[in-house]
Amino acid sequence: MIKVNKENMEYQEGMTVEDVLQKKKYTFRMITVIVNGRVVPKDQYATYMLKDGDNVDVVHIMSGG
Amino acid sequence: MVENVIEMKKAHRLLARMDYELGKVQKGYTNRTLYINLCDNTIKSKPVTQQMKDIFIGGRGFGLWYLWNAVTSETKWNDPENEIIISTGPIGGITQYPGAGKSLVVSLSPITGTVIDSNVGGYFGPLLKFSGWDALEIQGKAEKDVIIYIDGNNGYVTIEEAPEEAVDSHLAAEQFTAMYADSEEDKRNVAVVSAGRGAENTLIGLLNFSFFDLKRGVPRLKQAGRGGIGTVFRDKKIKALVVKYTGVKGDTNGPADKEKIINAGLRLHREIHDLDKVQNRMREVGTAHLTEIMNDYDLLPVMNFQYGSHPDAIKLSSDVFKKYFTQGLPDGCWYGCSMACAKAVDNFELKTGPYKGQKVCVDAAEYETIAGLGANCGIFDPEYVIEANFYCDTYGIDSISTGTLMAFVMECYERGIINKEITGGLELKFGNKEAAMELIHQMGNGYGFGRIAGQGVRRMKKIFVEEYGADPGLVNDIGMEVKGLECSQYVSKESLAQQGGYALANKGPQHDEAWLIFMDMVNKQIPTFEDKAQALYYFPMFRTWFGLNGLCKLPWNDIEPADNGLTDEPAKVPEHVRNYVDIFNGVTGKNITKEELILQSERVYNFQRIFNLKMGYGTRKYDIPPYRFMGPVTKEEYESRAERYDKQLKELGYDIEGKTVEEKIKMLREYREDQYQKLCDAVYRRKGWTPDGVPTLETVKKLGIDFPDVVELISKYQ
Amino acid sequence: MKIVKTKPELCNGCGACMTACSKVLYRVEDPKKSAIRIKEKAEKSGSYEIFVCNHCGECIPVCNTEAMYQAKNGAVRVDDKKCVGCYICVGFCPNNAMFTHPDINEPIKCIACGACTRVCPTGAIYMDEK
Ligand code: SF4
Ligand code: SF4
Ligand code: SF4
Numbered sequence: 001m002i003k004v005n006k007e008n009m010e011y012q013e014g015m016t017v018e019d020v021l022q023k024k025k026y027t028f029r030m031i032t033v034i035v036n037g038r039v040v041p042k043d044q045y046a047t048y049m050l051k052d053g054d055n056v057d058v059v060h061i062m063s064g065g
Numbered sequence: 066m067v068e069n070v071i072e073m074k075k076a077h078r079l080l081a082r083m084d085y086e087l088g089k090v091q092k093g094y095t096n097r098t099l100y101i102n103l104c105d106n107t108i109k110s111k112p113v114t115q116q117m118k119d120i121f122i123g124g125r126g127f128g129l130w131y132l133w134n135a136v137t138s139e140t141k142w143n144d145p146e147n148e149i150i151i152s153t154g155p156i157g158g159i160t161q162y163p164g165a166g167k168s169l170v171v172s173l174s175p176i177t178g179t180v181i182d183s184n185v186g187g188y189f190g191p192l193l194k195f196s197g198w199d200a201l202e203i204q205g206k207a208e209k210d211v212i213i214y215i216d217g218n219n220g221y222v223t224i225e226e227a228p229e230e231a232v233d234s235h236l237a238a239e240q241f242t243a244m245y246a247d248s249e250e251d252k253r254n255v256a257v258v259s260a261g262r263g264a265e266n267t268l269i270g271l272l273n274f275s276f277f278d279l280k281r282g283v284p285r286l287k288q289a290g291r292g293g294i295g296t297v298f299r300d301k302k303i304k305a306l307v308v309k310y311t312g313v314k315g316d317t318n319g320p321a322d323k324e325k326i327i328n329a330g331l332r333l334h335r336e337i338h339d340l341d342k343v344q345n346r347m348r349e350v351g352t353a354h355l356t357e358i359m360n361d362y363d364l365l366p367v368m369n370f371q372y373g374s375h376p377d378a379i380k381l382s383s384d385v386f387k388k389y390f391t392q393g394l395p396d397g398c399w400y401g402c403s404m405a406c407a408k409a410v411d412n413f414e415l416k417t418g419p420y421k422g423q424k425v426c427v428d429a430a431e432y433e434t435i436a437g438l439g440a441n442c443g444i445f446d447p448e449y450v451i452e453a454n455f456y457c458d459t460y461g462i463d464s465i466s467t468g469t470l471m472a473f474v475m476e477c478y479e480r481g482i483i484n485k486e487i488t489g490g491l492e493l494k495f496g497n498k499e500a501a502m503e504l505i506h507q508m509g510n511g512y513g514f515g516r517i518a519g520q521g522v523r524r525m526k527k528i529f530v531e532e533y534g535a536d537p538g539l540v541n542d543i544g545m546e547v548k549g550l551e552c553s554q555y556v557s558k559e560s561l562a563q564q565g566g567y568a569l570a571n572k573g574p575q576h577d578e579a580w581l582i583f584m585d586m587v588n589k590q591i592p593t594f595e596d597k598a599q600a601l602y603y604f605p606m607f608r609t610w611f612g613l614n615g616l617c618k619l620p621w622n623d624i625e626p627a628d629n630g631l632t633d634e635p636a637k638v639p640e641h642v643r644n645y646v647d648i649f650n651g652v653t654g655k656n657i658t659k660e661e662l663i664l665q666s667e668r669v670y671n672f673q674r675i676f677n678l679k680m681g682y683g684t685r686k687y688d689i690p691p692y693r694f695m696g697p698v699t700k701e702e703y704e705s706r707a708e709r710y711d712k713q714l715k716e717l718g719y720d721i722e723g724k725t726v727e728e729k730i731k732m733l734r735e736y737r738e739d740q741y742q743k744l745c746d747a748v749y750r751r752k753g754w755t756p757d758g759v760p761t762l763e764t765v766k767k768l769g770i771d772f773p774d775v776v777e778l779i780s781k782y783q
Numbered sequence: 784m785k786i787v788k789t790k791p792e793l794c795n796g797c798g799a800c801m802t803a804c805s806k807v808l809y810r811v812e813d814p815k816k817s818a819i820r821i822k823e824k825a826e827k828s829g830s831y832e833i834f835v836c837n838h839c840g841e842c843i844p845v846c847n848t849e850a851m852y853q854a855k856n857g858a859v860r861v862d863d864k865k866c867v868g869c870y871i872c873v874g875f876c877p878n879n880a881m882f883t884h885p886d887i888n889e890p891i892k893c894i895a896c897g898a899c900t901r902v903c904p905t906g907a908i909y910m911d912e913k
Contacts, residue, residue, distance in 0.1 A: 006589045027361045028583075030344055032630025039631060059590070060583035061635045062622060160869040253848070279849050315868020315888040323885040327870065331883065334874020395847035401869030403845070 002054045011052045017045040020056060030061045070244040078226040080211065081106035087220045088197025090319040093155030093652040094118060098127070099198040099222060101213060103301055104145055104205035108222050113199050120769060124154030125182045125612035126669045127200045128171025129676060132180060135204060138679050142175040142293070143300050145206045151258070151306075152200035153190030155652050157615020158318040159401070161330035162648050163337065164617030166191045166399020168274060174292040174572075175268040176466075176521045177549035179680040180673065181292030181572050184612050186398025186407065187274025187285075188256035191615070192217060192310040195317050207302040214245070217310030227304050234259045234273040235425060235459040238284040241307050242277060251311065252277040257284065258306040260295035261461025266511030267519030269466040269551075270295025273458060278409075280394050283426050285409065287398050290463040291575055292550060299461075313400065321654030329644040329651070330401065337403045337624050345623050350383040350390060351406035352432040352619075357382040359436065363706075364556045364582060366441040368495050369472035370545055370693055371702050373556045377445035381435050385447050389413075389429075404620050406431075410451050418456055418506050429454040436554035437468020442475055443495030453505055460509035462519070465575075467508070469551035470522050471501055473544050477525075482535045489513045522546040542692045543699075548573040548682065557694050559709070560586040561737075562597040565744050568690035569601065571673045577618065578605040584636055598747035607637070609666035614649065621645075668768045671752075671760045675775055678759060678782070685758040688745060696737045700726050703733075757782060784857030785910040786895050787819065787835045794831040794907035796821055800899035807898045808891065816884050818893040819908070831907075836880040836893035838913060842872035850889075857913065858895040866890070 002011045004020055012019075017033055017040055020026075033040045034057040040048050050056065088095040098111045113127075121130045128150035135148045150171045159165045168190030174181035193201055196217020203213070212227040230240045237259040246252040257275040264270025272295045273286040289295075320326055341348050356378065359365035363373035379385075390408040398407045410427045429451045438453045439445060457464040471493075477483045478493040485492060491500045491514060507515025517528060522544045529535035545552040550573025557563040563586075566579035581600050584590045591597050611618050626640045633639070642659050650656055657665075677683030696710075697703040703710055703726050710733055714721050719732050749756060753764035759782040765771045798821055801814035809816045819835040838859045843851045850865035851872055861872075868888040873881040882891040900908045 005587065025361050026587075028358050030625060032635065057588070059630065059635060060587050061625060061630060061638075062580075062583055160867045279847065313867050315870075327883050327885065330870055331874050334871055338875045393844055395845055395871070397847055400847065400867045401871060403871045403874065 002050055002052065002056060004056045005058055011050070015050050017048045017050065017056070020050065021045065021058065024058070026058055026060075028060050028062070032059045032061065033057070034059065070240055073227075073229040073240065074244050076227070076229045077212075080224040080226060081108055082221060082223045083108035084221045085110060085197065087217070090158070090194060090317060092319055092321050092654050094123070095194060095197050095199050097198055098131070098200040098202055099215070100202045100204070101222075101224065102205040103203065103207040103211065103224070103303070106224050108224065111202070120668055122154060122613035122665055122669070123199065124152050124157065124167075124169035124615050125171060125184075125609075126154075127152045128169055128182060129180065129669065129673055131200070131202050132171055132173070133672075133676055133679070136173060138681060140173060142173045142178070142297055146204065147173045147297060148202055148204045149294060149297055149301070150200055150202045151190060151193065153194055153615035154613050155615070156648055158191035158194050159320065159326055159648065159652060160313065160315055161326050161401055162620075162644070163330070163333055163397070163402045163404050164399075164620040165401060165615060165648075167611070167615045167617050168289070169612050169615070170272060170289045170294050172292075172294045172297045173680070174294070174549070175296045176293050176523065177573055179548070179682050180676045181294065181550075182612060182673075183272075183289035183291050183294060184577065184617075185272070185274045185289035186276070186287035186617065188276040188399065189258050189274050189306070189308055191313070191399060192254070192256050192308045195310045195313060196308055201306070203301065203303070206300065210302050210304040212241070212305045212307060213303070215306075215308040217308060218312070230304060232259075232265075232299075232304060233261045233459045234286055234461055235455075237305055238273065238275040238286060241305050242275065242284045245307055245309050249282075252284075253279055254311040255307065255309045259304065259461070260298045261459050261509070262511075263457075263460030263462035263509035263519070264295035264299045266516070267462050267508050268293050268296050268521055268524070269463045269470075269519065270297070270299060270461050271458075271463045272298055273461065276398060281409070281411065281426055285398075285407065285426070286428050286458055287407065288458060288463070290465055292572060293463070295461045318652060320652045322651045325647045325651030329647045333620060333624070333641075333644060334403050336626055337620075340627060341404075341624055344625065346383070347404050347406045347619065347623055349392065350387050351396075351408040353383040353386045353408070353430065353435060355432040356435050356440070359432075359555065360440075362582075362587065363559075365436055366472070366554050366556050368443045369441060369476040369543060370552070370556055371476070371699070372705055373558075375440060375445070378440055380445040381439050381447060381450065386430065386435070389447065389451065402617070402620070404617075404624065406619060413451055413455070415455065416448075416452060417502050420459075425455060427451050427455040428458060433554050434464040434468065437465050438471070438501075441468050441472040441554060442501055444498045444501060446498055449498040449502065453502060456505050456509060460505075462505075462508060465553050466521060466551040467505065468554065469545050470518055470525065471504065473522050473525065474504070474518055476543055477529060477535070477540065480539070482529055482540065483533060487514065487533060521549065522551050523549045539698075544691060545693060546574070547690045547694070548687055550574060552694070555580070555582060557582070558696055561740055561744055562591055562600055564690060564694050564741055565597065565601050565748055566604075567694060569688050569745070569748060570605070571670065571677060574690065574694075578608055580604075590636075594743055594747035595751075597744060598751040601748045602751045603637070603663070606663045606666040606670060607642075609670045610645070610662055613665060613669060616645075664768075668770050671764060671768055672770050672775075674754075674760060675765070675770075675779060679778055683759065684782070685745060685756070688758060689741070692734060692738070695741055696733050697730060700730070703730050755783060759783070784838070784895065784913055785897070786838050786913050787893065787897070787900060787908050788911045789833040789835065790907050790909075791831055791833050793905045794821060794833060795905055796823060796829075796831050797904060799902040799904065800908055803898045803902045807896055808894070809887070816887065816891060818882065818891050819899050820882065833908065834878065834880050835908070836876075837878060838893075838895065839877070841877055842875060842881070845871050845875045847871075856895070859892070860894060861889050861892055863889050
């Protein structure tokens, strides 16, 4: 199990940040991904492997409209 | 065209003229207001006092102050005492920072009965200031159609009867621009404010503010849309306001420290140049990029806010609109806006209505219009959206209110609350674009069912209940208005903070005070009532400030520095807040901090709240939205998100085993309505208001807005 | 047309070009009013970068007053009468080759006159075909 924006998500072996974004349908471009308190650079979303128990925050930055 | 307008001009009859000394803008102010009364054709100059500048700053602040002094609690929107005030603000008119040419318009609204403000692009506000006037204050009513002309180079103002020009804005803007420009090149120095025939026939009239697009060779139109100010304008029999000022330069606004402004502007221009293409693509598609995002996040209003997404929404995506928008043009609504979001469709051939068959340039389409006229009505056809957008603008009716009221009408039709007999044969089902287009023409031209629809959602609810026997509970739950204003186009059901962002907003449910859905619902950054209350304190205060200074909101957070995500408070975009402090200080020569920036807004914001109170509103009961803002009203809505709702109920400890959908709706409703009340408690506390939502005496004293009449008024509510 | 070309490795940082340029453009000797800029590299003292317009024309379409245009000789020029001093062109210049000064309402931009190249003692700048 991992946490994504404070909600549980099933952990799968070999899962990347990119996979999480797709699963959650996080298509917005102005996001910052923070795993266990550390920012993951945009160009590593596809390669950054998550571990079971990771705490992922996908901070959407627009304050909108 | 030229011969035509010469004839039209000959038909003008001069009613009054005032010659004036040209002003000079010093540190963002000319220190004068142009006052006009159309009852007796007074034209005079009024001083802008130091107190006004200190407390109200400019723009919307000035508008509120003038209107406060002009009306009593009994004044109605169509009384001659009501005013329309236009002012940009001290920063408005600088050319070096994106988004710095907005005009703020203030009046008593026909649909809300209280004060309304609207923020609009186009060149009028800055050219008015450069002509020597910080604000234009119009009171009274004319007998016949008039125009007001301000010549900012030769120093005179006239009121003229103008019988022959068009009322519809796309023509009016073109005619008046041609009439007052000396040459093709001179057209950029003329700015026109006009409405349209629909502003006469509905209560949701808007004002179009023009700017001349040199590349396209046509005047473009930006809309002061919300709250029916166009209706007030036409009720005063104003056909147009025209200002002409030649000679805008980088220092016309008289900045105290130009270098500060230049540096901030260059930082932002470079950011936009480097990052817009990987962020929001505002330069390519404007706000249209939001459609697919809102759809993906279940926030796009579909079929009167019942649902948050739809498989066909892809047909309204920004990639589709990009093909219609002419690319590569510098579409800024004032000089210096490198965001350039003011997209347009060129050579669009109209398929319906009085201009059928003509090819026009349409200022289309922004997210709100796409979502409102399109998805919210179940119509997923970009050409319909463009055509409806054109007619809303040229008729002078607000496309946001039109979208929301059309969606309401359609749901009422589908639920059998109204029928073909009532609509005069229009089959107003979701998705019926022919019927929807016809209703827009009826609203614009004032006939048939359009006369009812044009009165807005609040009045329709009443009519449907009183005359057509509708169930008041249901229509009140699904009619998406608060305070009488139709909701803008985001689904707030799953974000408590945004329910507050909408329903607590001073003017009604427009998201310009706060848009918190991502922070609240997606990021889960503001879990407690106190967190939400803090967000509902900070963002409305921060965003109010744009309206005091003539600024656009978009360059604040629709582009962000590459490292914004690493800052303490990314949602505030700290670097851009620093820019705003810099440009304010650069213009005025003051030395404010970012905390004082908030304080400036807080004064005006509280004053506006108290203005609502003066007009008989402004307490807790007017802050409560219809239930559809908060949760699922109908079975279908519940079922569309059953998993989410069931889960929430279970987590809350409700026993939902074997319960019917109706029972579950009831449970959820009890809970959510109670949450909303608790949110109000927290927000009022944070803002320094009483439990009934009235600023306390202590608050107004602290803010320095304890004028005798303010104190007298709020004392009754302490 | 001929434009200013650079060989930064030859530049000794004397700044003669900047003085010459400001004289041509604004009749003052003030490097801050020059359309060519010499900057010492932060990481390597004694070595310089040269910023000057190469007349690529990318700034022409970003200007919404049509003040930017290509002159008959091919140089990209600013029409001061039309320009409102917004500096979008400056911010959008891919070469960072336009400049601002608070006394001057328009962008400071190279007109390809060649004066700077004539005073350069090292040959770090020279006129050559575009
Ligand atoms: S961002 Fe768009 S609306 Fe705002 S000032 Fe620029 S062009 Fe106008
Ligand atoms: S600074 Fe002048 S030339 Fe450059 S984009 Fe602005 S108006 Fe055009
Ligand atoms: S060529 Fe002329 S205008 Fe251009 S940098 Fe050299 S001196 Fe200045």
